[in-house]
Amino acid sequence: MDILLKENDFMSLFIDMLRELPCLWEINNPHYKNQTKRKAALGHLLEIVKTVIPTADITYLKILIGGLRSTYVRERQKVLDSQRSGAADDIYVPRMWYYDRLHFLAGQTEPRSSLSSLPSTLPFPPAEASDAQPEPSRQQHVEEPRLSQGSLSQEVAGLSRLPDVPVPPLHLERESGRRRSTLEEAAIGLFWRATEALGAPHTVEEDFAAIIVSKMQRMEEGQQLMCESLILEALNK
Incomplete structure (x- = not known):
């Protein structure tokens, strides 16, 4: 495509195209377990995603x-639960602006053997599951907020221009023992100076929040939207 799709335009078009490819989400569709049909449909969608993230695969x-599917399912369940409560003033309002566009996914859920990991896809037939890489665990998402796409870290390379700031020795290494990168140290250092100036307590959670904010601010708008969707999915677990 010649048009650079961003933010709402990208997500709206992506969802509309997904709706027109029922072999990817309609569990009773005759082509749902047709590996050839599904791969062709994914390839078509990938062309759209690459207009925003050229390195996407x-x-x-x-x-x-x-991420879209799981977030929709959880948001819909909150709506239904609030409606059953009988209190009109307490009806839950979904936070996703594109929630109504995803209603075609209602009822398209297959049982999962485990809830301990984030879903990497819509329910895929066994024959196709071998083509997908292992799903990232919840803990992995907490330690490395990279949307499971290593190349996305290149999009936030602008962090290297941040000044070097001394950081208390207590925070030089993560609990895993892996030394933080220069970019992470710079972001944490800036955040530490700000919290110290305000007299606020400095915690590991605040360190992590500072890294996320710094990285997302330097992402393309479309990437920010996808990141927000996956973070919301993780928080709703």
Whole structure:
């Protein structure tokens, strides 16, 4: 495509195209277990995603679709639960602006053997599951907020221009023992100076929040939207 799709335009078009490819989400569709049909459909969607994230691949696309689906299912359940409560003033309002566009996914859920990991895709038939890479665990998402796409870290390379700031020795290494990168140290250092000036307590959670904010501010708008979707999915677990 020649048109650079961003933010709402990108997500609206992506969801509309996904709706027109029922072999990817309609569990009773005759082509739902047709591996050839599904791969062709994913390839078509990938062309749209690449207009925003040129380095995206099929694995990243499956994560994006799975994130949309799981977030919709949880938001819909909150709406139904609030409606059953009988209090009109307490009806839950979904936070996703594109919630109504995803109603075609209602009822398209297959049982999962485990709830311990984020879904990397819509329910895929067994024959196709071998093509997908192992799903990232919840803990992995907490330690490395990279949307399961290593190349996305290149999009936030602008962090290298941040000044070097001394950081208390207590925070030089993560609990895993892996030394933080220069970019992470710079972001944490800036955040530490700000919190110290305000007299606020400095915690590991605040360090992590500072890294997320710094990285997302330097992402393309479309990437920010996808990141927000996956973060919301993780928080709703």
